[in-house]
Amino acid sequence: MKKLKTDYPIDIGQEWRYMTMFNFESIQSFHQYILDKLKHHKTSEKHAHNAKQIDYKLTNVHDELQYQDGRIETLVTGHNGDGVEEVKDSRTALDGTNQNLLSQRLKYDFEIIKNKIEENFDHVNKKIERIVNVNDYGADPTGKEDSTQAFQKASRGGNVHVHMTAGTYKVTGVKLPNNTVLSGEGKDVTFVRLADKTPAENIAITNEDMSGQAHNIGIKDFTVNGNKWRQDKKLKPMGGSLSSNVRFAGVKHGFASNIKSVDALLHGFDVTYASDPYFYEGDGVRVNEELESKYIHIDNCEATGFGDDGITTHHSRYLVITNNYCHHATGGGNNNGIEIDDGSQHVMLDNNMTEENYGGVEVKAHGNSSA
Known part of the structure; x- marks a missing residue:
């Protein structure tokens, strides 16, 4: 395509008309060129894509x-x-x-996925060089003032490590953009707590991008309090992945490390696809793979007081769940410490402990969803 003329004269005269016609003819010619290339690509071009595409x-x-x-x-x-x-x-x-034995094959796959996730953990931490303190953006570690906007300002645009000091941060929900790490000073030292006014459907910590393209999101070293008994104990979980404490929804490469989840209205930790409601379109039907979460590591975390499951997974794959403690559910129904649910694939569990739940570990699918 010929380079378009942009240095238009101020007056609309013969030169202005010439440049306009020149640009129009150039665009028209380039448009036809694109149409010809598309036709060639669709009908006769060989080796246009490799097998992975x-x-x-x-x-x-x-x-x-x-x-x-x-x-x-x-x-x-x-x-x-x-x-x-x-x-x-x-x-x-x-x-x-x-592999010679099924047990060897499972261990082999576990090591592949675990190493892949550990490599990504190192990659995320090395990539994010900008470290900010959320207090510098107006957050209140005393828990008196709402700090939701401060978290939004501190993490805006992503590519940032947002750190919290010791104390309690009152929020109505924190949404993390891509390439973001959120950290505190440790479990039961730094707290993120849902405010009393928070609607039932809100999630304490989740990803901002819900297109299925969210990536490189990590949280570590703090306690998340879902404050489930707020508003005179009238709140009920809103279904799907809503009302959870921590959620990875359609995230590629993410981690929760040394996080304590307390009093979630629904789940302590939920790894699912990019959607608020769950997918119930019949057995044998899966969501589009692009929407799934992949390569998520939940490690050395604790969930207690959850209304449904401590850790749950849905329509995601290549997940590693290690060294966690899920205990003392308060929902009163089918509360499981760890639940590997609808459409989950290649989920590896190692060295976890559960206590005082309806079930310790449940692997299943609903009748109207894929196993």
Whole structure:
């Protein structure tokens, strides 16, 4: 395309008309060029995409072929109907390699995902060089004044590590942009507490971007108080992932480390896809993979007093849940310490403890959603 003329004269004369016509013809020519390129791309261009760029079911062609190659390599079609082939098939790891035992394959996959998450943890901390103190933006660590706007100002634009001093910060909810770490001085030293006026549907800590493109969000070293008994104990959970204390919704690469979640109206920690309501479109149907959370690590956290589950996952994959303590639910129903729920895939649990819940660990799906 010819470079458009921009140095227009002040007067609308012959030169002005010439430049306008020149620009119009250039744009028209470039428009036709784009149409021709699109037609060529759709009909005759070869090798336009690599296999990773082509969607296939819930993944892409490259990863699916690699996985199937690993399965086929040791797949022996049998006739005795005792399930030997399926057992052999289950030994194929995420990267398509074959392990001798199923337990070896699970440990192998666990290490792959864990190492991937640890690498990302280091990457996020090294990438975010700008550290700010939320108090400098008007936050009140005495808990008397609402600090919601101060958190918004401190984290605006992302690419920032927002730090909190010892004390209590009263908020109606904190939404973290991409490339953001929020930290305190430690559990039961720094508190983020939902204000009494907070509506039932609000979430104490969650991601700002709800398009499925949220990424690199981490929280560490503080206590989140959902203040579930506020407003004369009249509040009820609003359903879906609303009313939770901590939520990763459609986040790629995130972590919660050394966080204590107290008195959540719903869940202490919820890893889900980019949506407030949950997905109930029938068994065998999944959400678009782009909306899922991936590579999330919940480590050395504590959940207590939650109204539903301490830690729960929905329609997300490659999650590592380690060294956590979920105890003494107060919801009175199907309260589980850890629940791996609808549409969760490749979720690894290690060295967790649960106590005084309806169930310690529950792995399931609702009848109207995918396992």
